Amino acid sequence: MAADSPGLPRAGSAEHVGPLTQFVADRADGLGGLTVAAVARRIGVAPATLRTWDRRYGLGPSEHRAGAHRRYAPADIARLTVMRRLVLEGVPPGEAARIALDAPPAGPPRGGGGRRAVALPDAEPVARGLARAALAHDSAECSRIVSGALRRGGVVETWDSVVTPVLTAIGRRWESTGAGVDVEHLLSEAVLGALRAYSARQPVAASPRPVLLACAEDEQHALAVHALAAALAERQVAARLLGARVPREALAEAVRRVGPAALFVWSSLDVTGRPEQLAALPVLRPPVPLVVGGPGWQVDRLPPAAHLVTTLAEAVDTLVATAGG
Ligand code: B12
Numbered sequence: 190m191a192a193d194s195p196g197l198p199r200a201g202s203a204e205h206v207g208p209l210t211q212f213v214a215d216r217a218d219g220l221g222g223l224t225v226a227a228v229a230r231r232i233g234v235a236p237a238t239l240r241t242w243d244r245r246y247g248l249g250p251s252e253h254r255a256g257a258h259r260r261y262a263p264a265d266i267a268r269l270t271v272m273r274r275l276v277l278e279g280v281p282p283g284e285a286a287r288i289a290l291d292a293p294p295a296g297p298p299r300g301g302g303g304r305r306a307v308a309l310p311d312a313e314p315v316a317r318g319l320a321r322a323a324l325a326h327d328s329a330e331c332s333r334i335v336s337g338a339l340r341r342g343g344v345v346e347t348w349d350s351v352v353t354p355v356l357t358a359i360g361r362r363w364e365s366t367g368a369g370v371d372v373e374h375l376l377s378e379a380v381l382g383a384l385r386a387y388s389a390r391q392p393v394a395a396s397p398r399p400v401l402l403a404c405a406e407d408e409q410h411a412l413a414v415h416a417l418a419a420a421l422a423e424r425q426v427a428a429r430l431l432g433a434r435v436p437r438e439a440l441a442e443a444v445r446r447v448g449p450a451a452l453f454v455w456s457s458l459d460v461t462g463r464p465e466q467l468a469a470l471p472v473l474r475p476p477v478p479l480v481v482g483g484p485g486w487q488v489d490r491l492p493p494a495a496h497l498v499t500t501l502a503e504a505v506d507t508l509v510a511t512a513g514g
Contacts, residue, residue: 222250222260231266232273239269246286248272270367307358313350320355323376331379339387344420345502352380356412377412384415388422396427400512401449401477403431403440405485406466410457413483413501417453420505426512437469445471450512451478453504456485464490478511480504 229236243249248268250259261269268289275285307320315338322330338347359376363369400421402414411433421428429447431440444452452470456462462485470479481491482498491497498504 222262223266224258224260225250228261228266228269232270234269234273242269242272242282242286246272246283246290248286248289267366267368271365274367307355307362309354309358312354312358316351316354319351319376320358323355323359323372323379326372326375328375328379331376332383335380335383336386339383339419344384344387344416344423345505348416348420348501352412352416380412381415384419388419391419391422391425393422393425393427396450396512398448398450398512399427399429400508401429401431401443401447401452403435403443403452403454404433405454405456405461405483406436406463407434408456408458408461408483408485409433410455410483413457414453414455416501417455417482417504417508420501421508424505424509426509437466440466441469441471444473444477448473449477451480451508453480453482453508456481456483458485459487460485462486464492464495467492467495480507480511 223231225236225239229239249265250261251265272282272285272289275288276282280288306324309317309320312320315334319331319334322334335347335352338351342350355376356373359369359372363373402418404411404414414430414432418428418430429443429449431443435443440454454467462483464487467479467481470477476494479492479495480498481495482504486497488497496507498507
């Protein structure tokens with residue numbers, strides 16, 4: 190039976206067996222490369238779609254042997270993974286195909302896939318060390334590097350010259366290859382742990398009106414607010430951190446309960462930076478100063494009361510001044 194035949198599940202198909210058995214079955218004839226059906230299963234599109242992308246955009250299998258079905262090599266699969274992601278994000282297929290064909294080859298898939306290096310031409314050696322440790326999945330080394338940098342240089346310096354360059358480079362790598370979400374998670378966890386431990390060591394007195402820090406609705410990127418919390422702790426400003434994905438009702442409730450000296454809300458993504466969510470905030474007496482940061486905010490639609498900050502240092506200075514620290 191041809192491996193790309195549609196129809197009922199057969200022994201050895203994804204419907205019958207686990208992923209490892211399927212992987213072996215996909216390669217069972219020893220030809221190397223994957224069939225159209227195997228690639229379709231792996232990246233989650235219909236085989237017919239793959240054939241269309243091959244015909245229309247040249248995103249087909251590069252391995253071809255006489256008398257055998259054509260086989261997709263790892264580089265073909267990497268391009269198709271980029272194509273699928275972009276199409277799901279709403280990029281028109283022709284444009285998505287052009288980007289996918291231009292994407293640098295991701296190399297053979299290894300534990301999460303992708304090249305094991307990121308470009309950091311102007312970064313400090315410590316940032317390059319952090320990138321290497323993250324790409325090697327060495328969490329302990331990531332924590333050690335970030336904690337050491339925090340001890341030596343403090344939060345703003347560590348965030349701007351060690352952590353941010355690596356996050357940006359890893360984000361770019363994901364953008365061009367689709368690889369490395371595992372690395373993003375691993376590095377994020379290590380950075381969060383180091384920032385929390387550093388904050389816990391700062392002698393901050395309790396305050397009846399702490400600063401309240403939160404991510405916007407559905408916003409999963411929480412690192413910047415953790416960095417801000419640590420930087421405020423360093424300046425002996427009490428803060429309460431709500432973390433990722435805070436629904437507008439929950440934020441409103443927290444503002445009512447805490448009565449904060451100021452509120453900071455972070456958004457990384459366009460889809461989480463809708464200003465409407467800020468309209469749901471309660472109006473207290475005295476009013477709670479509202480500070481927003483992150484590249485996701487739709488800046489021209491922010492409420493007049495919202496003060497936009499663009500760097501960690503600016504956020505810290507603004508909140509320290511507002512909270513009277
Ligand atoms: C770590 C990370 C993750 C982690 C987050 C873990 C966590 N606990 O926070 C995980 C794996 C969960 C994740 C998931 C996703 N991510 Co992500 N992620 C990142 C990464 C690498 C770092 C995020 C971060 O903390 N950025 C903070 C700083 C370092 O970056 P920045 O905001 O661009 O910084 C600028 C300014 O804001 C300012 N600045 C820097 N720090 C600070 C601090 C303060 C307080 C202020 C005011 C300003 C400021 O200076 C910078 C220069 O202008 C970025 C790459 C990047 N460039 O940010 C991608 C990135 C944000 N993710 C992206 C995407 C698409 C996603 C996903 C949708 C898909 C995916 N990759 O899996 C999901 C869904 C998330 C969701 N629903 O919220 C895209 C967003 C593209 C876009 N604009 O729409 C990025 C940019 C990657 C990329 N290059 O394409 N991600």
